[in-house]
Amino acid sequence: MNNRWTDQVVGERMTVDKEFTQDVIDSEFSNQEWNLIMSAVEFEIENPESPADARIVANTEKVATIVPELDDINAQMQAMGGAPGGGSRDRGSGGGGIVDSVKSALGMGGDGGEDEPDQERIDAASELAGRYGEELQAHLESKGRWAEICAVAAQAPTDDGP
Structure with missing residues (x-):
């Protein structure tokens, strides 16, 4: 896979990051959680040979590996009295109060139910x-850089070995 194109869009990403701030605030994730999510996401260009058909896609395969850390961040934010900058949901990895305790005691929570919220978080992050x-992609197109970036992405990858 050739990701050399990502090195050439660092400035554009900084601009998009600023413009995307409201989307993060409106999401279920705090800024800190979003930064962690982005560290696990790799962006790829599908069909770079044809800029008209090409599109940026988020490879989110690694997001599942950081969900426990997201839970830790959320628990810390909840312990501090909320989640400033977004992430206002009440979904911690710790105990969920008396209702969850009763559900667990009745066998209605616990093992099977904990995977579902994680998958919901993975889906939301993705x-x-x-x-x-x-x-x-829209930003790159508006700046007239899309064809250039697609050309870089379409180049055969070089030996990325040590």
């Missing part, structure tokens, strides 16, 4: 990252 990729 959807938000996908929107970010769309914004980045």
Whole structure:
């Protein structure tokens, strides 16, 4: 995979990051959680040989690996009395109060139920990252750089070995 194109869009990404701030605030993620999510996302260009058909896609395969860290961040934010800058949901990895305790005691919570919120968070993170990729592509197109970036992405990858 050739990701050399990402090195050439650092300035544009900084601009898109600023423009995307409201989307993050409106999401279920705090800014700190979003930064962690973005560290696990790789952006790729599908069909770079044809700029008209090409599009930026978010490879979110690694997002699942950071969900425990997202839970830790959320628990810390909740312990501090909220999640400033977004992430206002009440979904911690710790105990969920008396209702969850009763559900757990009745066998209605616990093992099976904990995977579902994680998948919901993975899906939400993936959807938000996908929107970010769309914004980045739109920005590159508006700056007249899309064809150039696609050409770089279409080049055969070099030996990335040590």
